[in-house]
Amino acid sequence: MELETIKTKIKDAIQQVTGVDATGISDSASYIDDLGLDSLAILEIAVAVENHFKFHATDEELSSIRTVEDTIALVKRRMFAEVA
Amino acid sequence: MKRVAITGAGVITSFGDSPAKFHSALCNGERAAYRLDHSEAGVSVCRQGGHIGSFEPEQYLKGKPLRPLDRTGRMVAATAKLALENSGWTVEMLRGHDVGLVLGTMFGSVHTISEFDRRGLTEGPSYVSPMDFANTVLNAAAGQTAIWHNLRAINSTIACGATSGLMALGYAADLIRYGSHTALLAGGADEFCFESFCGFDQAGLLCRCNGHSEFPIPFSAQRSGFALGEGAGLLMLEEWNAAVERGASILGEIRGHGSAYDPAGNVECGTETITRAMNSALHDSGILSAEIGCISASGNGSVAADRNEAVAIHAAFNGSGDAVPVTAIKSMVGEALGASGALQAVDLLQTMQTGVLPGIRGLEQPGPEIPALNLCRDKQEITAGFGLINSVGFDGNACSLVIAGASPGL
Amino acid sequence: MTTRPAIAVTGLGMVTSIGTGREEFWNALLAGKCGFGPVRSFNTSGYSVHLGAEILDFDPRTHVARLNPSMIGRSSQLAIAAARLALADASMDLGTIDRSRAGVCVGTTSGEPHFIERFDDRYVQGEMARAGDGFIRGYPCHVVPGHVAAELEFAGETMMIPTACAAGNYAIAHASDVLRAGRADIMLAGGADCFSRITYTGFARLGAIAPELCQPFDRNRKGMVPGEGAAFLLLERKDEAMARGARIYCEIAGYGLSCDAHHMTAAHPRGEGASRAMAMALKQSGMAAEDVDYISAHGTGTPTNDRLETIAVKKTFGDLAYKVPISSVKSMLGHTMGAASAIEAAVCALAITHQQIPPTMNLHEQDPECDLDFVPNQARKCNVKVAMNNAYAFGGNNSSLVFTASAA
Numbered sequence: 001m002e003l004e005t006i007k008t009k010i011k012d013a014i015q016q017v018t019g020v021d022a023t024g025i026s027d028s029a030s031y032i033d034d035l036g037l038d039s040l041a042i043l044e045i046a047v048a049v050e051n052h053f054k055f056h057a058t059d060e061e062l063s064s065i066r067t068v069e070d071t072i073a074l075v076k077r078r079m080f081a082e083v084a
Numbered sequence: 085m086k087r088v089a090i091t092g093a094g095v096i097t098s099f100g101d102s103p104a105k106f107h108s109a110l111c112n113g114e115r116a117a118y119r120l121d122h123s124e125a126g127v128s129v130c131r132q133g134g135h136i137g138s139f140e141p142e143q144y145l146k147g148k149p150l151r152p153l154d155r156t157g158r159m160v161a162a163t164a165k166l167a168l169e170n171s172g173w174t175v176e177m178l179r180g181h182d183v184g185l186v187l188g189t190m191f192g193s194v195h196t197i198s199e200f201d202r203r204g205l206t207e208g209p210s211y212v213s214p215m216d217f218a219n220t221v222l223n224a225a226a227g228q229t230a231i232w233h234n235l236r237a238i239n240s241t242i243a244c245g246a247t248s249g250l251m252a253l254g255y256a257a258d259l260i261r262y263g264s265h266t267a268l269l270a271g272g273a274d275e276f277c278f279e280s281f282c283g284f285d286q287a288g289l290l291c292r293c294n295g296h297s298e299f300p301i302p303f304s305a306q307r308s309g310f311a312l313g314e315g316a317g318l319l320m321l322e323e324w325n326a327a328v329e330r331g332a333s334i335l336g337e338i339r340g341h342g343s344a345y346d347p348a349g350n351v352e353c354g355t356e357t358i359t360r361a362m363n364s365a366l367h368d369s370g371i372l373s374a375e376i377g378c379i380s381a382s383g384n385g386s387v388a389a390d391r392n393e394a395v396a397i398h399a400a401f402n403g404s405g406d407a408v409p410v411t412a413i414k415s416m417v418g419e420a421l422g423a424s425g426a427l428q429a430v431d432l433l434q435t436m437q438t439g440v441l442p443g444i445r446g447l448e449q450p451g452p453e454i455p456a457l458n459l460c461r462d463k464q465e466i467t468a469g470f471g472l473i474n475s476v477g478f479d480g481n482a483c484s485l486v487i488a489g490a491s492p493g494l
Numbered sequence: 495m496t497t498r499p500a501i502a503v504t505g506l507g508m509v510t511s512i513g514t515g516r517e518e519f520w521n522a523l524l525a526g527k528c529g530f531g532p533v534r535s536f537n538t539s540g541y542s543v544h545l546g547a548e549i550l551d552f553d554p555r556t557h558v559a560r561l562n563p564s565m566i567g568r569s570s571q572l573a574i575a576a577a578r579l580a581l582a583d584a585s586m587d588l589g590t591i592d593r594s595r596a597g598v599c600v601g602t603t604s605g606e607p608h609f610i611e612r613f614d615d616r617y618v619q620g621e622m623a624r625a626g627d628g629f630i631r632g633y634p635c636h637v638v639p640g641h642v643a644a645e646l647e648f649a650g651e652t653m654m655i656p657t658a659c660a661a662g663n664y665a666i667a668h669a670s671d672v673l674r675a676g677r678a679d680i681m682l683a684g685g686a687d688c689f690s691r692i693t694y695t696g697f698a699r700l701g702a703i704a705p706e707l708c709q710p711f712d713r714n715r716k717g718m719v720p721g722e723g724a725a726f727l728l729l730e731r732k733d734e735a736m737a738r739g740a741r742i743y744c745e746i747a748g749y750g751l752s753c754d755a756h757h758m759t760a761a762h763p764r765g766e767g768a769s770r771a772m773a774m775a776l777k778q779s780g781m782a783a784e785d786v787d788y789i790s791a792h793g794t795g796t797p798t799n800d801r802l803e804t805i806a807v808k809k810t811f812g813d814l815a816y817k818v819p820i821s822s823v824k825s826m827l828g829h830t831m832g833a834a835s836a837i838e839a840a841v842c843a844l845a846i847t848h849q850q851i852p853p854t855m856n857l858h859e860q861d862p863e864c865d866l867d868f869v870p871n872q873a874r875k876c877n878v879k880v881a882m883n884n885a886y887a888f889g890g891n892n893s894s895l896v897f898t899a900s901a902a
Contacts, residue, residue, distance in 0.1 A: 019150060038760070040218065125616075200695075202618055204692075217700065222605075227888060230753045240751065242655060251653060262671065262675055284630055286630070287627035342677075344594065345597075345649050345651070349644025
């Protein structure tokens with residue numbers, strides 16, 4: 001699973017939710033402060049990513065997502081956990 | 085008791101997004117419904133349907149992402165924008181004054197609810213969409229619209245089937261007449277979707293399109309059911325003195341309303357029930373039936389309901405119903421469910437303003453069981469100070485509303 | 495201002511997970527009985543939570559007489575049961591009333607979800623061809639008041655107000671207006687919602703469902719518990735109720751309805767909309783904050799609601815917020831969605847009648863941010879002349895109803 005694939009999928013999900021081209025968004029972008037998203041939108045992005053990569057995050061993991069980077073880290077952690 | 089001024093209106097329809105365009109298209113006999121051949125989930129529904137293919141929410145709703153709103157929410161938010169603009173309410177004014185919203189809808193969006201549920205079934209419950217869940221409640225469109233336009237007064241949703249829109253207008257009017265509300269958007273919306281299209285078809289309520297008549301003609305001898313439409317309509321209602329004080333244009337007035345239920349229950353509404361609703365509206369408005377200058381009937385091609393409504397009009401007007409011009413715009417719009425009553429109200433206002441009543445498209449020969457009424461086959465010129473709107477459900481609900489047109493000197 | 499006719503509450507009927515009918519329900523509330531258990535009506539093995547507050551022993555044939563119970567959905571069955579109980583409780587002789595002036599106003603979140611759930615089951619299995627007309631006749635939510643009206647042969651205004659978790663309050667407010675305007679002589683006003691897979695799935699996905707307990711205002715609260723139920727209040731103009739010698743529980747003094755216009759699923763962070771609804775209710779009732787003796791809270795048990803609700807109460811009541819007892823019966827019933835505020839309205843009527851208030855159960859360690867008197871764990875005798883019922887819903891729909899003891 002390539003890092004680029006993960007990033008692309010996350011940014012696709014952001015684009016679906018915001019309607020804005022997300023390819024230029026930096027990994028360190030904060031959902032709330034930089035992208036102006038609310039908790040429902042962040043959850044929507046996270047669920048879309050879960051659905052795509054077919055893993056289940058816990059409620060604690062979901063509620064701790066603040067940035068694009070957090071989302072990438074979650075996917076990597078979960079993908080390797082499910083494969084192992 | 086205070087007076088309820090109508091100071092503006094907004095519509096989203098197949099005929100355009102302004103009351104004038106809408107009315108003009110109806111007077112030209114255009115129609116929204118066409119033969120739809122829809123196959124989904126192993127079922128084919130081939131019936132008349134009025135889907136608004138040209139609706140582009142981005143045209144009306146700018147500056148914020150649209151993803152949180154489903155299609156019904158987008159239609160309502162767009163219609164609200166049009167109604168607010170039409171009545172002269174600016175963003176600045178909305179910051180300083182609490183305006184409310186009362187929305188009638190039959191389904192909210194059954195499509196959204198169904199898609200949310202189906203994703204849970206096919207992908208698993210943890211992969212459902214949180215944003216779609218927020219739109220599975222019937223008050224979602226009203227809530228989304230309030231967020232979009234900063235509408236902070238009462239936010240209510242009324243579900244009474246096909247009478248929802250007219251009931252919402254009556255509900256909102258009473259809040260102004262008897263309460264302390266001064267400005268409310270009120271009307272209705274419903275979207276066309278497979279779930280309701282299929283549901284109505286399997287219930288045997290849709291027009292059969294037997295080649296004899298390609299689309300439903302209200303009151304006609306060949307009628308066999310209705311065509312499902314869609315749309316959204318909102319009126320801006322204001323307390324009269326407040327409207328005058330802010331210099332609003334007053335397009336008309338809601339004078340009264342009434343509703344009734346057929347205790348036979350969940351059947352096409354009976355004559356007695358519809359008569360009661362009409363008499364109750366007339367009594368509430370203090371207007372005599374002889375003063376009504378035009379009737380916007382609910383007639384949509386339903387076999388029993390059209391007949392029952394015609395007989396009820398005859399009864400409520402003491403046999404003088406054969407004089408009052410009657411139109412049935414569902415001959416062109418189709419049955420737009422929660423939107424119907426609001427769209428009828430918008431068109432009736434335009435009718436009284438322009439002096440032209442749309443005809444009942446395609447009507448040649450009314451059924452023999454239809455009593456002698458002045459059913460307008462073609463558009464005609466009229467002068468009407470007061471109009472009556474009927475909404476009749478396939479499930480026992482009936483509602484009527486009396487509107488006064490703008491009078492000289494306003 | 496012209497005098498508004500006083501509206502009396504003369505009958506109460508409810509079906510809940512802890513009791514059916516006024517007496518059983520009230521006694522269960524005072525005893526702190528809870529209705530939670532593992533969800534039985536559908537398989538929750540694919541979910542991370544399994545707790546619900548279902549009604550386990552409801553037999554519709556006990557209550558549904560005129561209609562065929564197997565032809566109507568569960569929400570309608572619960573609603574009919576509650577409606578009949580309310581009418582019996584009011585000793586209302588249906589033979590004497592003009593049925594064209596008897597109406598029904600109901601609130602709901604889901605209406606009849608089992609019909610859409612079956613539709614969807616067939617859809618994914620490719621079995622749509624045999625769906626039949628049951629969907630259109632059974633699903634749209636306005637069939638609930640329709641079925642109640644048909645069961646009782648009521649022929650007046652019949653309306654559904656689907657404003658989700660605040661719907662009961664909206665229905666009662668509207669019904670009181672219908673009576674004040676002289677459009678009806680009696681109104682059954684309330685709410686109904688049966689247990690719904692769609693609702694459960696959605697709240698589970700939001701992480702809003704508690705795994706073990708509903709603990710409103712507790713420091714360790716983890717969420718709400720979806721439930722089901724129905725309740726109706728019978729409303730009449732007070733002078734007519736007195737003329738027929740009816741027992742009057744209380745009066746509906748006024749209400750306030752507002753919209754946050756902020757967010758679909760989260761309340762305003764400064765409690766502004768909720769506070770405005772409370773203030774409007776007090777103003778319409780001719781009351782001041784210091785007159786309120788009891789508040790029936792929305793109190794769902796989610797971290798966010800309970801914190802923001804506390805902020806809203808403080809905003810409205812100021813320092814008086816610390817003096818008025820507040821309890822959440824959702825701590826016992828779970829969240830019965832559209833029925834909740836109708837059940838809670840009945841609780842207010844009973845609090846005024848019996849001069850007692852139910853507890854907030856499972857309140858072991860109060861959240862320091864929720865530092866008001868939430869009547870922890872024990873019912874309390876209390877002088878209650880004025881009670882306020884608060885409820886909040888998706889879409890930022892806020893509602894407050896004020897009930898007062900009826901002066902003779």
